[in-house]
Amino acid sequence: MKQFFTSALLEWNREDNTRSMPWKGEKDPYRIWLSEIILQQTRVEQGWAYYEKFIQAYPTVQHLAAAPEEEVFRLWQGLGYYARCKNMLAAARQIVSQFHGHFPNTYEAIQSLKGIGPYTSAAIASFAFNLPHAVLDGNVFRVLSRFFDIDTPIDSTAGKKQFASLAAELLPHGESAVYNQSIMDFGAVVCKPQQPACKICPLARKCKALHLGLISVLPVKTKKLVIKKRYFNYLIVKHKDDLYIRKRTENDIWQNLHEFVLIETSAPTDIQALEKLPAFKEKLSDMSYNIDAVSASFKQQLTHQTIHSQFILLSVAEKPEMPGYIAVPQDQLDRYAFPKTITDFLKRRELSLF
Template sequence: MKQFFTAGILAWNELQNDRSMPWKQEKDPYRIWLSEIILQQTRVEQGRPYYERFISAYPTITELADAPDEEVFRLWQGLGYYARCKNMLAAARTVARDFNGRFPGTYEGISALKGVGAYTAAAIASFAYNLPHAVLDGNVYRVLARFFGIDTPTDTTAGKKLFTQLAQDVLPVQQAGTYNQAIMDFGAVVCKPQTPRCKSCRLSSQCVAFQKGLTDLVPVKSKKLRIKKDISIICC
């Protein structure tokens, strides 16, 4: 089942994935990192022009590190959450100062940068260096939960541990970067939160949620479960 899943994601990516973004296929870790920071809590359509403006203004991480705070904040205006921008500048200056402008080449080195969490570190490590670290974002949670029929809440300690291990188990280590991008794209355009394209999905024959009619019920979040329980108590 796991092999079928991985092979299906890679086949879909090669034959059907036409989702276009300016940072896809990018190997420069600086540009990948910049796109990931911009896209934290920001939709792709909104983040795209910001990414292009930042790359135009600061082609290298050293140039970003040398830029005055006020200049960078002006370019960031409209993205909100200025803490992200401050962390981005701090990370750029760490790379410029401590790594002579060369972006760290290990997962541990990347994750030590200010504002870089587990997902962002895995994305940069796999996209830039093809290191075998699985990404785990909302799209990936949804695809895994539906295909494998997992109802363990994703926002619990047990759920995070389960999905983290599963995401790593289905990762093809020789194609980590390609697969990571593919599964996120798959979640965005096929296994969508609303109106997923199940009938044309190449994974549907073994997808537990589709076969059992659970597509609208997974993934599960414990907070939503508590709210539903509270509402039922009030109503009844």
């Protein structure tokens, strides 16, 4: 069974796999690493252009390590999971300072880098150095759980151990790079989450889930998602040509991205009610202001929360004293990274003063 699985997969890769990607067959560990960080929880099509941008801007790890943080975040803007960006830059600097600019070449050393866990370490170890480590990503969980009919939840500790053990057994000696590439391509192209192509699947003959009618229930996950609603009221404080922004630093979404003056409320709040909040006066340090415009509501759906945002443009006559905020001329906003809700708003130019 296991023998069949591995050889059938490799044969599928030789004969039917036409999936092409910029980093496929790449041997430079820096480029492989970059692609793997970008692709964490991200579809290949979504990450593709970002990979090209980063390789162009930072051809080597030395270039990336020397880059200013704000510039790197600007390039990452829109890709999500911004901790990846922060960790990536830290790892680049680790490679230069601790590893003398040479990418580490053992599974353990690779995993000691910021932002690299079991999956990414196995991917780099196998793709760059052909080391015998099996990757375990969403594709692999799905393919294995179906073919071998394993209903242990993949988001449990027991499940991770069980699948990791099986994946390691299936890894063919000396062919970890091509095998790891194959199983992930296979999961993405044939054994897809929805409507897998079982009719043309070369492994169907021995696929347990297919014969048992369990394709749609495998893999099993236990945890349920709880989605919170949040209401963001952004005050765009304008003094002459300057707008006031800050970097988000708290443990929350969008850490290290920038934003305008935020007043979060637990329910939709109109501007009259907003002005009566103590927080409103505090944020503006009792300055006199004039409300120039109020935007419509922008909605953004994240994995764990739904954000409703409105933007209130207000101008002040005197230079504001706002600790923690920086004044940025309107035409230089594009030097800073913002969350998508804000870039959408800025692009829309809904408020006439932009």
